[in-house]
Amino acid sequence: MKVAFSVNGEQREADVWEGESLLFALRERLGLPGSKNACEQGECGSCSVLLDGRLVCACLVLAAQADGHEIVTVEGLAQDGQLHPVQEAFAETGAVQCGFCTPGLIVATADLLQRNSTPSEDEIREALSGNLCRCTGYAKIFDAVRSAVGRT
Amino acid sequence: MTEARLLPGTSLELGRIGEVVKRTDATPKVTGQFAYASDLFAAGMLWGHTVRSPHAHARIVEIDISEALTMPGVHAVLTHEDVPGAKTYGLEFPDQPVLAIDRVRYFGEPVALVAAEHPEQARRAAERIRVEYEPLEPVTDMERAVEQPPIHDESPTAGHGFRDDPRPNVLRTIVVRHGDPDAEGDVGVEGVYELGIQDQAFLGPESGLAVPDGEGGVDIYVATQWLHVDRDQVAPCLGLEQEQVRIHLAGVGGAFGGREDLSMQLHGALLALHTDRPVKIVYSREESFVGHVHRHPAKIWMEHRATRDGRLVNVRARILLDGGAYASSSAAVCSNAASFVCGPYRVENALIEATCVYSNNPPCGAMRGFGAVQGCFAHEAQMDKLAAALEIDPVELRLLNALQTGDTLPTGQRLTGSMPVAEVIRRAAALPVPEPEELPRDPIRLPGGAGNTTHGQGVTRGIGFAVGFKNVCYSEGFDDACAARVRLWIGPDEQLAAEVRCAAAEVGQGVTNVILQVARTELETENVVLLPGSTDGVDSAGSASASRLTWMTAGAVRLACQDALAELRASGGREVDLERTYHHSRTFPLDPETGQVTGDRVHVAYMTAAMRVVAEVDVELGLSRVVWIGTAQDVGKAINPQAVHGQIEGGTAQGLGLALMEEVQTRDGLITNASFTDYLIPTTLDMPPVEAELVEDPQPDAPYGAKGVGEPPTVVSTAAVVSALRAASGRELARVPVRPDDLAGL
Numbered sequence: 001m002k003v004a005f006s007v008n009g010e011q012r013e014a015d016v017w018e019g020e021s022l023l024f025a026l027r028e029r030l031g032l033p034g035s036k037n038a039c040e041q042g043e044c045g046s047c048s049v050l051l052d053g054r055l056v057c058a059c060l061v062l063a064a065q066a067d068g069h070e071i072v073t074v075e076g077l078a079q080d081g082q083l084h085p086v087q088e089a090f091a092e093t094g095a096v097q098c099g100f101c102t103p104g105l106i107v108a109t110a111d112l113l114q115r116n117s118t119p120s121e122d123e124i125r126e127a128l129s130g131n132l133c134r135c136t137g138y139a140k141i142f143d144a145v146r147s148a149v150g151r152t
Numbered sequence: 153m154t155e156a157r158l159l160p161g162t163s164l165e166l167g168r169i170g171e172v173v174k175r176t177d178a179t180p181k182v183t184g185q186f187a188y189a190s191d192l193f194a195a196g197m198l199w200g201h202t203v204r205s206p207h208a209h210a211r212i213v214e215i216d217i218s219e220a221l222t223m224p225g226v227h228a229v230l231t232h233e234d235v236p237g238a239k240t241y242g243l244e245f246p247d248q249p250v251l252a253i254d255r256v257r258y259f260g261e262p263v264a265l266v267a268a269e270h271p272e273q274a275r276r277a278a279e280r281i282r283v284e285y286e287p288l289e290p291v292t293d294m295e296r297a298v299e300q301p302p303i304h305d306e307s308p309t310a311g312h313g314f315r316d317d318p319r320p321n322v323l324r325t326i327v328v329r330h331g332d333p334d335a336e337g338d339v340g341v342e343g344v345y346e347l348g349i350q351d352q353a354f355l356g357p358e359s360g361l362a363v364p365d366g367e368g369g370v371d372i373y374v375a376t377q378w379l380h381v382d383r384d385q386v387a388p389c390l391g392l393e394q395e396q397v398r399i400h401l402a403g404v405g406g407a408f409g410g411r412e413d414l415s416m417q418l419h420g421a422l423l424a425l426h427t428d429r430p431v432k433i434v435y436s437r438e439e440s441f442v443g444h445v446h447r448h449p450a451k452i453w454m455e456h457r458a459t460r461d462g463r464l465v466n467v468r469a470r471i472l473l474d475g476g477a478y479a480s481s482s483a484a485v486c487s488n489a490a491s492f493v494c495g496p497y498r499v500e501n502a503l504i505e506a507t508c509v510y511s512n513n514p515p516c517g518a519m520r521g522f523g524a525v526q527g528c529f530a531h532e533a534q535m536d537k538l539a540a541a542l543e544i545d546p547v548e549l550r551l552l553n554a555l556q557t558g559d560t561l562p563t564g565q566r567l568t569g570s571m572p573v574a575e576v577i578r579r580a581a582a583l584p585v586p587e588p589e590e591l592p593r594d595p596i597r598l599p600g601g602a603g604n605t606t607h608g609q610g611v612t613r614g615i616g617f618a619v620g621f622k623n624v625c626y627s628e629g630f631d632d633a634c635a636a637r638v639r640l641w642i643g644p645d646e647q648l649a650a651e652v653r654c655a656a657a658e659v660g661q662g663v664t665n666v667i668l669q670v671a672r673t674e675l676e677t678e679n680v681v682l683l684p685g686s687t688d689g690v691d692s693a694g695s696a697s698a699s700r701l702t703w704m705t706a707g708a709v710r711l712a713c714q715d716a717l718a719e720l721r722a723s724g725g726r727e728v729d730l731e732r733t734y735h736h737s738r739t740f741p742l743d744p745e746t747g748q749v750t751g752d753r754v755h756v757a758y759m760t761a762a763m764r765v766v767a768e769v770d771v772e773l774g775l776s777r778v779v780w781i782g783t784a785q786d787v788g789k790a791i792n793p794q795a796v797h798g799q800i801e802g803g804t805a806q807g808l809g810l811a812l813m814e815e816v817q818t819r820d821g822l823i824t825n826a827s828f829t830d831y832l833i834p835t836t837l838d839m840p841p842v843e844a845e846l847v848e849d850p851q852p853d854a855p856y857g858a859k860g861v862g863e864p865p866t867v868v869s870t871a872a873v874v875s876a877l878r879a880a881s882g883r884e885l886a887r888v889p890v891r892p893d894d895l896a897g898l
Contacts, residue, residue: 038355
């Protein structure tokens, strides 16, 4: 079936199988593999994207459900060759190791700071508790979020 | 610029030894541009799928692929009959079939392969492959395994210089006798300790792309830990020469030991060569749980004997490890378990027996900490128990017995290098513990968290302490050398420029930066690039294992840079392209009868860490919260301090996970929790702040004095967290992960 949606501000179309997730369509049909496929059951947050401005796991949304909607992925955060402040903060504080969780955490952090520009420690922890990281133990991810607060 | 320079691993970021250096791959990783193995794409590629055994142990009566072959989009269905070369492979012992032949020995064992145009078509075709099984009784209890019918007809590990043990299903047995194993003390404590199966749970699933080269060979782009040993296992099974199989490092989403063994490499290559099309395989999370080896579950019986004033007289330990169906690296894990079970303490008399068995449980092999984690949980519980029996402060007891340079280990190895056990104990113990937070407080900062299960009622607080140690680099006579190749020239700006090749696997740990920092330091130029890791163009770097890559790549890159520089100068500035191989100090095997080292050392060197943990327990509900962790770790020299702290924080989280929540659960050998819904790893709400101090006591024979850093935090943190839970709850807590029932005393 044919679906059409806006991805990172650009109108895109894809011919998908009815059972395909938005994640699969982004990664395998539209050449946007930045959203990651770590669990594909909504537990790890690696595929976090914004759907009409709301944070969702792209693995839990069918491509067909996204038809006619607006999607922002990690590839859409940098503007005019400039990293998003959250991307800058993650790169500089050592919040990235293997990096597989990074795109999802960056989208989730950007979403948090959009809603709450000065989150408390507990609010940061709660907001990111749906994003698993296996490498960092989260310490430098918290550093990155705190650092991003001052940049956004 | 060559095209290769644009691939992951390449960078012009600056920085030399000892400086905080931003990861070279940070920008591509934060923008989503970094190409992980699961992101790869090739024109005309097919999707591969692996058909796996639903049984832990069964005889295969018949495999019928005829219907699957007729399914839409299917290009190939392969079984063991289609394996052109050797039918079995293995990291150390070739005991594992490429595809099951007449018997399956574990749940999830690969039986057949499908290639189709869409992954869903491949999955649907896989459902139409009819495999007739005759179930056999599975061997699932490691204590009974040595009395049950052998799961391998011949012992795969016999004849490799190991101690003779005629019992069925024994993979390896080690006995270490040191001093007088019957020596008596004034006081004794005993305990029996158990650990469940832990999963590496790296986030990037096993993935790769195999591309036929049109001349009978194949290029495999894969997330792995050791490119050359993958090639050495793949080529014979494909019936190809080594040069016809080229393994290239694709982006790796974490490893932690779980990518030491092959996953999709052989299967993807078989399908690619059969269809003459590129084939991509990406495991699902459920498949990943059966697609790699796990940390060995263990049962450890221990007895400590000490003098009245707290000096250890004799340590006796019996260790049982379940290796699962195939050998993987179990023989080395078993050896490590024996080496480290007494802890970083001076022990003049010891009797240690370690046995690893085969079973029909999930295969086990390498995971961060590699045999030292299990022993640390046991010996540190014993040290706390001994301190209580002697009424000595637990930190004082550890200091009193701390190993130091010049001491002799139970294996007979005399410590000649750096061994600052007392220093890490003192530094960790000196870290100020936060004051208890007053009540009332937000329930998110109480045991039970957002579940709002208590407002402080029934909550107790405890402080725990633990020390651990482990080897760096491979052991027992294994020469895990590392090669590096350097092309050096004088650029048009009259400045030196260099291109480095090294097949070390960047798995997230940051070895790429280490290599570049070493090259920049030695060549005194910032103009250095590192080419992507491959078996093509440079010899083996050895594995991203045993905390060894900092030491080994630094050794190889330094050697190659120094020689290249000397040659360039001698030739008056002509371009140089040379390769050098670095070897660490030689190690020697253990005597199979006495367990004593047959030369001066069994392990190259040792790393140690101490950790202090504050935990709160709701003793009524059995819920817990780790409040704070402080640690001091012996790193030799921190090459990139930011990355070192990152390793310590992440390694600590994995040990905390084993202490509190992580266990691959099985029933009759079948995994029952193969998902992140049911296998829990620590989240942002589980991890406390980790305050880490680096102890830089240079290792004499290591480049720049740098030891490894990846494993010690994982070795020590499980023990340290449980020590705090014991202090808070008053329970014995002899098994990890600790369950709410254990904490509540049910």
